[in-house]
Amino acid sequence: MDPKNIEAANPKSAPLQKQYPEGQWPTGLYDRCDDPSNCITLSSCPCVTFGQIAEIIDGGDRSCGISGLVYYAMGNIHCEWLYAGLYRTKLRQLFSLPEAPYGDRFVHCCCCPCSLSQEYRELKNRGPIPP
Template identity: 25%
Template sequence: MSYTQQPMATPGMIVQGNRNVRNLPSDAEGREWSNGLCGCCDAPGTCIVAWCCPCITYGKVKRRYEHLNSKGYPDPENGGCCNSDCVVHGFVTFCGFGWVMQMMNRGNIRSRYNIKGGGCGDCCASFWCTPCELTQESIEVELEEQSYGGKH
């Protein structure tokens, strides 16, 4: 028996977005980030918020990532504004350890998108380059959200 056409999605099926929208080459170790760590100019609004109030950017990125991961489609609220992750991050940052939460989230995002790297790089990026790494993560999640066919 031969088939001439791929099966179509039926109601109730979760249609996954593209986790490598820019079709970056991937090998056994994974692929590179879709946007460089210093590529904040690709999302200037996100970068400014990440510089001024990293807890807001962290909370939004984490909520959007978790929504994609658990529900299989983009968060209709685009991460909200000031959610519980934002509040916790703000408190932990006040104590000097917000970068630890960012490091863990960065590892989760790298895993979802099969991005090269490891804990040491996540730690350094989170500690030394907070606004840039938050912007980089936001862009990665946004690219997948856009692959669902709408502006998010």
């Protein structure tokens, strides 16, 4: 059955996953408050959000906890932006996204919570993270 017919037959069913075009970030770098629960998590413990992002990008090869701990440890020597920048690059390559508005490591160095929030929303919007 055609997905449009399913939605028309049952209007109370959950809407189909919105498709986002390749080569575009669907949310802005500074739209951090668009997801209030993630905004709170990022404010209190960004290593959790980073761990979730890394686990999905790595395809489950490394757990959320391990990635989060590495991010936390690198944060203690003020180098978490290097590690997180690598994952932003992987995410961009995965979805053919532009390195915009700035370079991956530069974005993480200057505003890591904004960058992590954008990456989390990107994965959530494209499907791998449950809403």
